[in-house]
Amino acid sequence: MLMVKLLLVCRIILYGIAMLDHDQDNKETCGHVLKTKEGIDRLALYITSIGRSLIVLFSNALGALMYPIYGQGELPQAFCRRAAVKGCIYVLRMPVTSLLLDKASEGVRLASGQEIFSQKLVLDPCATVGLESLSPLTDQQKETIRVLVPKEMSSKEKIARGICIIRGSVRADISNALVLYPPKSLFPEQLTAVRVLQLGNGLAVCPPDM
Structure with a gap:
């Protein structure tokens, strides 16, 4: 027993x-x-x-997991609101295509060509930093730019x-x-x-x- x-x-x-x-x-x-x-x-x-509810939206989450009111759509809405309060940039419907690795201008490049600078980045688990997509770039660009590509998933992982x-x-x-x-x-x-x-x-x- x-x-x-x-x-x-x-x-x-x-x-x-x-x-x-x-x-x-x-x-x-x-x-x-x-x-x-x-x-x-x-x-x-x-x-x-446990008990780390940062905003009123998640005040119902008393355990170690947070779940939003009104469904999962509130997650990006809450992030957008908090980003505005903290003075962050929030970009809608514009995916990230590459990383900028130059120490003087670390950040990301969007599909529109716009560059946003940041020292920290949270990367989607389905994307990875690729090397095979860098052939059109010059040697100097290859040192400072890395293209994001979809991560190859095993057929057994579902x-x-x-x-x-x-x-x-x-x-x-x-x-x-x-x-x-x-x-x-x-x-x-x-x-x-x-x-x-x-x-x-x-x-x-x-x-x-x-």
């Missing part, structure tokens, strides 16, 4: 707090084996994220998403919840964790009594 409880706690920490995806008990099929340093960093990130409408909560006393199914908890061939985010009508994402 004690071993069962310890295993349960271990799975809660690995997949519910450290938010791992792959089965850590099977090294042959595990797409990412957690190292000790990374595990400590993930736990620290979770702990320091993400399945779904939206379900239910008449009631999975628990009567909770309207918002994150339900976690660790690897192999649903069926023996389940190699990755499955997460279900339940949001209630208090967040204005569904009608009352749902």
Whole structure:
């Protein structure tokens, strides 16, 4: 019984707090084996994220995860509002095509040709810095410009998403919840964790009594 409880706690920490995806008990099929340093960093990130609601829009998020009112469309809207308050530049419908690496003018170049300078950049995980697209550039440009290209994804790496409408909560006393199914908890061939985010009508994402 004690071993069962310890295993349960271990799975809660690995997949519910450290938010791992792959089965850590099977090294042959595990797409990412957690190292000790990374595990400590993930736990620290979770702990320091508890209760850190920066703006009124996310005041409902009492745990380590933030979820917006009125649906996911509020995320870019909230960022736009905060960017305006902090004096940032917010560009709509204009993708980034390349990085500017010159120390005197670090930043990005947009599809329109406009250059925006910044010392920090958050890159979409589906993009990477490419080298094969630099052939039209001169040697001097190649030292200061890197073109962004789509990242090649393995055919085995897929993400399945779904939206379900239910008449009631999975628990009567909770309207918002994150339900976690660790690897192999649903069926023996389940190699990755499955997460279900339940949001209630208090967040204005569904009608009352749902």
